[in-house]
Amino acid sequence: MEAYLYYNLIMVNSVGIIDYGCGNLRSVFNAFRHIGADCKIVDNPKDLVFFSHLVLPGVGSYRKAMQYLQQHEFDYKIKKIVSDGTPLLGICLGMQLLGSRSSEGGETPGLDLIEADVDLLVCSEEDGHLKIPHVGFNTVHIDTRSRLFNGFGDSADFYFTHSYRMSCKNSLQAIGITSHGEKFASAVEHMNILGTQFHPEKSQQSGLKILSNFIGLKPC
Amino acid sequence: MLKKRLIFTLLYKDGGFCISRNYRLQRVGGVEWLEANYKFSDVAQSIDELVILDVSRGVSDKDLFCSVVSQITQDIFIPLVLGGRIKTVQDVDLLVRNGADKVIINTLISEDQAVIKELVETYGSQCVIASVDYRITDGEMLLYSEQGRKRLDYTVEEYMDLLYDLGIGEVFLNSIDRDGTGQGYTLDIAKRVVAVIRLPVVLAGGAGNKYHFEEGLAIKGVDGVSTASLFNFIGNGLPQAREHLLDKGINMAKW
Numbered sequence: 001m002e003a004y005l006y007y008n009l010i011m012v013n014s015v016g017i018i019d020y021g022c023g024n025l026r027s028v029f030n031a032f033r034h035i036g037a038d039c040k041i042v043d044n045p046k047d048l049v050f051f052s053h054l055v056l057p058g059v060g061s062y063r064k065a066m067q068y069l070q071q072h073e074f075d076y077k078i079k080k081i082v083s084d085g086t087p088l089l090g091i092c093l094g095m096q097l098l099g100s101r102s103s104e105g106g107e108t109p110g111l112d113l114i115e116a117d118v119d120l121l122v123c124s125e126e127d128g129h130l131k132i133p134h135v136g137f138n139t140v141h142i143d144t145r146s147r148l149f150n151g152f153g154d155s156a157d158f159y160f161t162h163s164y165r166m167s168c169k170n171s172l173q174a175i176g177i178t179s180h181g182e183k184f185a186s187a188v189e190h191m192n193i194l195g196t197q198f199h200p201e202k203s204q205q206s207g208l209k210i211l212s213n214f215i216g217l218k219p220c
Numbered sequence: 221m222l223k224k225r226l227i228f229t230l231l232y233k234d235g236g237f238c239i240s241r242n243y244r245l246q247r248v249g250g251v252e253w254l255e256a257n258y259k260f261s262d263v264a265q266s267i268d269e270l271v272i273l274d275v276s277r278g279v280s281d282k283d284l285f286c287s288v289v290s291q292i293t294q295d296i297f298i299p300l301v302l303g304g305r306i307k308t309v310q311d312v313d314l315l316v317r318n319g320a321d322k323v324i325i326n327t328l329i330s331e332d333q334a335v336i337k338e339l340v341e342t343y344g345s346q347c348v349i350a351s352v353d354y355r356i357t358d359g360e361m362l363l364y365s366e367q368g369r370k371r372l373d374y375t376v377e378e379y380m381d382l383l384y385d386l387g388i389g390e391v392f393l394n395s396i397d398r399d400g401t402g403q404g405y406t407l408d409i410a411k412r413v414v415a416v417i418r419l420p421v422v423l424a425g426g427a428g429n430k431y432h433f434e435e436g437l438a439i440k441g442v443d444g445v446s447t448a449s450l451f452n453f454i455g456n457g458l459p460q461a462r463e464h465l466l467d468k469g470i471n472m473a474k475w
Contacts, residue, residue, distance in 0.1 A: 026319050030294050131420065133346040135389070136443070137223040137268060137473035157223060157473035159299055161321065161346050180222070202299050202321065204265055204475040 013215050015039040016051030018078075020068045022058035022093060031201035035212050045077040053087050053215055054078070056094035062118065062164070063105035065093060075111060082113060085219035087192045089211075095188060095195030096166055104164050113193045115169035116185065121162075123181030133163040134180040140198065146175035146189050148196075150213045156206050158186070158198035166197065192220050223473040224437045225268035225444030226462055227422060228453075230254075230292075232304070233276045235284055239450050241400030243353075243368040245275060248450050251291055257454055264296035266459040268473060271446065273324065274304035275367065282311075286318040293319055301349065309338050316343065324392060326351040327365040330372055333386060340387035350383050351392040354409070361409055368396045380417045391417060392446070395425035402428025402452055405436045405445070414441030428452050430461035437470050 015037045017025055025041055032039040032055075042048060056078070058065055069075045082088050090098045099110045102118035110118070123130045137157045142149045149156075165184035168174045176187030176196070188195045194214065200207035231238045231245065237254055238245040254260055264270060270293070274285045282305075293300055302315040303324030312323050323343075329336060329350055339348050353364045354376075363372040363379055374382065383391065393413055395406045405423045414421050422444035423436045429452065436445040447453060453461060465472055 024317055024319060026317075027297070027300075031297055034295055034297070131418075133344065133389070134222070135346045135420075136225065138221070157475065161299075163344075201297055204297055204473075206475050207297055 013037055013053070014051045015053045015055060015215060016042040016048060017055045017057060018048070018074065018094075019043040020056075020058070020065060020072065020074055022060045022065050022068070025057055027199075027201045028055060028057045028091065031208060031211055032215070035208055035215070037211075037215050045072060045074045048074075048077050048081050051086070052219070053089070053217070054081065056088060056090045056097060058091070058093035058097070059161075060093060061105050062093065062096060062102040062110075063108045065097060066108050066110065069097070069111075079111060079113065082193060085192055087194065087214065087217045087219060088113075089214050090193075090195035091201070092162060092197060092199055095197055096164060098188070098193060098195050099166055102164060114173060114188055114190050114195070116166045116173075116188070117169075118164050118166050121165045121181055121184065130181045132181075133161060135161045137203075138178050138180065138198075140176040140178050140186045142187075143175040146187070147217060148175060148187060148189050148194050148210060148213050150216075151209060152206075157203070158196070158200070158206060159202040160186070160198045162197060166195075192217070221471060222443075223268070224442075224471055225422070226266070226433060226458070226465065226472065227269045227271060227301075227444050227446035228263070228267045228458060229271040229273065229424065229446050229448035231273055231275050231448055232285060232288060233274070234280070235288065237450065238275065239400060240275070240448060243396050243399055251288060254292070257450075260292060261295045263458050264298055265475065266462040267298065268444070269299045269301055270296065271301040271303070271324065273302075276305070277367075280305055282314060286314065289318055303349070303351070307332075307335075309335060309342065312339055312343065316347075320347075322347050322349050322390070324349045324351050326353060327370075329383070329386070329388075330365055330374075336386045336388070340389075345387045345389035348388050349390045349392055350388045351394055352379065352383075352413075353394045353396055355396045356406070356409070361412070364396065376413065377416050380413070380419075384418055388419065390420045390422065390443075392422050392424055398426030399424075400449065401426055402449065404428060404432040407435055407439065410436065410439055410442055414439065420444070422446055424448065430457075430464040433461055433465060434468055434470065437465065
């Protein structure tokens with residue numbers, strides 16, 4: 001009965017942007033609105049079921065973010081909904097939270113939706129001119145089979161700002177690779193679970209195209 | 221490899237926008253003027269970052285500033301830098317909540333370094349940009365705060381070390397002498413500064429045409445060039461400048 005009710009309430013192409021106290025969500029909201037999506041900021045985990053697509057944005061500390069998600073029971077609600085097939089897009093810290101663990105702010109387990117480690121970017125001595133945090137537009141080398149990059153060629157430029165990076169156990173899930181001192185996963189895709197280390201909402205038309213591809217995904 | 225950047229700076233004062241010459245301001249028009257002369261959401265597709273500085277003197281209505289910022293930026297999707305008149309962590313919090321990815325500070329650096337450290341801790345180094353304003357007097361590079369009114373008692377080398385130690389993420393190198401003149405950046409100073417600094421450097425003050433951008437970006441260690449001129453790149457000036465820079469093989473993002 002409950003499931004039947006939800007079915008009727010879910011709006012087609014409605015995007016729930018998860019607010020877990022990690023940074024400003026306005027630009028993500030504006031970007032989805034710009035491409036014509038019906039979007040809302042969601043600060044109560046009970047409301048997550050009302051959306052056809054979920055976005056986990058965020059900047060800030062991994063440890064604080066996970067603590068907040070756990071304390072407010074977002075973590076298991078997100079996992080439950082994603083296991084039912086709702087597409088989920090993690091952005092920046094939001095993508096890292098999809099991974100298994102991070103060493104930021106002390107060893108912290110993640111949502112473990114994608115088998116991946118999150119650690120500080122490594123820039124060797126020879127890369128003395130490279131700076132951490134990695135901030136600015138940089139090139140993403142694209143796995144053109146991915147749905148998130150549908151319509152893109154084999155590379156495109158996106159805006160990054162981060163110090164930690166994700167490394168996937170299954171390299172096929174890293175659908176975007178970027179180099180800054182080392183190569184890292186700049187976008188991930190595993191079934192209905194997707195993520196970008198870069199900020200689509202700060203990456204001009206290319207970023208909006210990513211968001212359009214995301215809302216075009218059907219639940220699986 | 222990280223791309224080089226073309227940056228547009230808007231000078232906001234009491235509800236309108238200004239041009240500046242040697243840090244003296246002249247009002248040009250309001251948001252409507254900007255939209256009529258720039259088609260802002262189109263022009264924004266030619267720049268890598270937008271800077272909006274509140275250069276109001278005396279008392280400034282911060283809520284009005286934020287509402288103008290929201291109005292200009294709601295349909296543009298690039299990194300946003302806000303600044304001007306920042307004295308406290310609360311000031312920065314307000315700007316970040318209004319969409320700032322980074323903030324620019326100057327006067328506060330020599331006034332209250334505890335606040336700078338708190339900003340770096342709270343928002344990260346990447347969020348905090350120092351504007352380094354200078355004049356050349358008898359061949360010497362002198363640093364200023366308070367919109368060019370107060371001379372700072374640091375050598376360039378001392379000041380760059382201080383910025384690095386404070387955890388500042390980037391330097392906006394601003395020539396007061398060249399500001400608004402359209403004569404080009406002071407390239408010799410840019411070269412001297414990038415040689416002693418370990419932070420990304422953006423050149424500001426003096427750009428009059430696309431060749432000035434090219435000269436600035438050609439310097440190894442210069443990460444970006446900025447213009448605050450509302451007239452030199454009016455209409456299609458910025459899209460054409462970007463095309464020129466890409467033609468010249470400068471490593472810039474493509475969309």
